[in-house]
Amino acid sequence: MKTGNLTNESKLGERFTFSGTPLTVQRMGYGAMQLAGPGVYGPPKNPDAAVAVLREAVAAGVNHIDTADFYGPHVTNQIIKKALHPYPTGLVIVTKLGARRPADGSWQPAFSPQDLIEGVHDNLRNLGLDALDIVNYRAMGAIHGPAEGSIAREVTVLADLKRQGLIRHIGLSNVTAAQVVEAQAIIDIVCVQNNYNLVNRNDDALIGDLAKQGIAYVPFFPLGGFTPLQSSTLSAVAHRLGATPMQVALAWLLHRSPNILLIPGTSSVAHLRENLAAAELTLSPETLAELDEIADATVAMKH
Numbered sequence: 001m002k003t004g005n006l007t008n009e010s011k012l013g014e015r016f017t018f019s020g021t022p023l024t025v026q027r028m029g030y031g032a033m034q035l036a037g038p039g040v041y042g043p044p045k046n047p048d049a050a051v052a053v054l055r056e057a058v059a060a061g062v063n064h065i066d067t068a069d070f071y072g073p074h075v076t077n078q079i080i081k082k083a084l085h086p087y088p089t090g091l092v093i094v095t096k097l098g099a100r101r102p103a104d105g106s107w108q109p110a111f112s113p114q115d116l117i118e119g120v121h122d123n124l125r126n127l128g129l130d131a132l133d134i135v136n137y138r139a140m141g142a143i144h145g146p147a148e149g150s151i152a153r154e155v156t157v158l159a160d161l162k163r164q165g166l167i168r169h170i171g172l173s174n175v176t177a178a179q180v181v182e183a184q185a186i187i188d189i190v191c192v193q194n195n196y197n198l199v200n201r202n203d204d205a206l207i208g209d210l211a212k213q214g215i216a217y218v219p220f221f222p223l224g225g226f227t228p229l230q231s232s233t234l235s236a237v238a239h240r241l242g243a244t245p246m247q248v249a250l251a252w253l254l255h256r257s258p259n260i261l262l263i264p265g266t267s268s269v270a271h272l273r274e275n276l277a278a279a280e281l282t283l284s285p286e287t288l289a290e291l292d293e294i295a296d297a298t299v300a301m302k303h
């Protein structure tokens with residue numbers, strides 16, 4: 001199986017090279033969405049604490065940070081710039097386009113060519129960069145996840161921005177397998193970021209397809225997102241291993257497939273440390289089988 005290039009074990013898991021790029025990251029990264037204010041809108045209550053989380057992450061070896069200029073809006077990117085600019089060599093910042101946040105705090109689609117072009121410039125300005133390493137086109141989808149429909153027009157706009165040198169590599173978010181194939185006919189896709197965790201296993205087949213191509217799969221809501229994962233099995237396994245349920249949930253993802261890169265989000269240095277330490281947790285085949293039953297039980301409950 002082709003897995004992208006996995007090298008050198010470290011405290012943050014192996015390293016992964018995004019296929020067809022010179023960009024290599026630790027498999028354990030960080031998602032910055034939690035750094036904005038409540039509801040991912042406006043500034044955080046304690047901006048210094050947000051800066052401290054980012055600096056702690058990078059000091060611990062994290063070199064993959066996920067963001068969007070519509071977090072805040074603008075706030076999260078400005079905090080990243082304040083905390084880390086000038087950026088250390090090797091830091092890969094991945095951002096996304098496709099939404100905007102009007103004054104009422106709602107999430108609205110923003111995928112016209114003009115929206116996408118403006119979105120790239122917002123990211124460049126607020127992050128203090130001349131070019132963006134990886135930009136995900138985030139499709140709006142339906143309430144519960146991706147929805148079929150052509151994304152060719154949006155991906156073509158991103159491909160043009162890549163040719164102009166403003167974007168180095170392109171990924172997709174909240175997409176179906178068919179949309180990945182459609183986009184790949186236009187431009188190389190280096191990562192896919194969808195909702196996936198111990199309970200939501202809708203992308204099991206897609207993860208395998210992407211692994212065969214060396215394409216990274218980056219689950220968002222790895223801990224359950226706005227409703228953190230809760231399961232008696234997860235708690236029992238964590239207790240047995242002397243770990244926390246969140247650590248087991250992250251370790252399970254790292255074991256699930258070698259092309260999975262993690263971007264757990266937190267606004268707390270204590271949670272950050274706990275999450276990063278999950279990369280050092282080894283789960284036996286028996287424990288993995290036990291954890292797999294969490295999703296089976298959830299599916300059975302729905303029927």
Ligand SMILES: NC(=O)c1ccc[n+]([C@@H]2O[C@H](COP(=O)([O-])OP(=O)(O)OC[C@H]3O[C@@H](n4cnc5c(N)ncnc54)[C@H](OP(=O)(O)O)[C@@H]3O)[C@@H](O)[C@H]2O)c1
Nearest residue numbers: 031032033066173220221222223224225264265266267271
């Ligand atoms: N492409 C997309 O559509 C999309 C959508 C959502 C998110 N994302 C990206 O994915 C990243 C991860 O998703 P997420 O941050 O929404 O969800 P997540 O990582 O699943 O969970 C974050 C939530 O878990 C809490 N948490 C984190 N570590 C914890 C720990 N050790 N113990 C207890 N609670 C803990 C956080 O609260 P505290 O702050 O209190 O730790 C926060 O409420 C985001 O940061 C963002 O970059 C992308």
